[in-house]
Amino acid sequence: MLTLTHPSPNHSARRYAGKPVTPVAVCLHWTGGTYKSAVDWCTRDESDVSYAKIVGPNGEVSTLVAPDRSSWSVGKSQAPAPWKGSHGNAMTYNIALAGGPPTKPTTAQVDATVQCIKETFAHFGWPLRDVFRITGHHEWAMPRGRKVDPVGSGWLDLEEIRRRVRGT
Numbered sequence: 792m793l794t795l796t797h798p799s800p801n802h803s804a805r806r807y808a809g810k811p812v813t814p815v816a817v818c819l820h821w822t823g824g825t826y827k828s829a830v831d832w833c834t835r836d837e838s839d840v841s842y843a844k845i846v847g848p849n850g851e852v853s854t855l856v857a858p859d860r861s862s863w864s865v866g867k868s869q870a871p872a873p874w875k876g877s878h879g880n881a882m883t884y885n886i887a888l889a890g891g892p893p894t895k896p897t898t899a900q901v902d903a904t905v906q907c908i909k910e911t912f913a914h915f916g917w918p919l920r921d922v923f924r925i926t927g928h929h930e931w932a933m934p935r936g937r938k939v940d941p942v943g944s945g946w947l948d949l950e951e952i953r954r955r956v957r958g959t
């Protein structure tokens with residue numbers, strides 16, 4: 792479902808340098824805190840932070856920002872290859888898994904994330920084989936190394952996620 796369940800005020804138009812921007816990738820994150828605290832923080836005006844979706848450990852999903860809007864998720868950024876640009880928020884659809892190291896994501900959480908990614912691909916008309924569009928925050932954040940989510944400490948296996956979305 793791309794319908795908003797917990798609308799966040801922290802979003803803007805998908806535009807850069809006065810021109811509309813077409814999203815090119817899913818960007819995955821960890822929130823670093825609990826599901827409840829992440830949803831609460833991202834729906835507060837004062838936080839200036841949001842994700843399009845937050846996925847909890849029981850597979851629960853909150854939708855905070857509509858797909859045609861930039862969620863404020865990536866911060867200072869440089870696009871990984873094959874893309875170019877420093878407007879990561881406008882270029883990505885951001886899905887955050889609640890939690891972070893040392894507690895591993897749950898099976899239900901990873902399952903729900905895969906489902907969310909498939910829905911996102913369908914929404915943007917991306918074929919499921921285009922799994923290069925599944926990226927992590929670490930690949931966008933500038934300077935490189937500023938963010939290690941969601942793969943730091945081996946937390947999330949992006950290759951496994953890509954395999955599951957592709958269905959092989």
Ligand SMILES: [Zn+2]
Nearest residue numbers: 820821928940
């Ligand atoms: Zn992040």
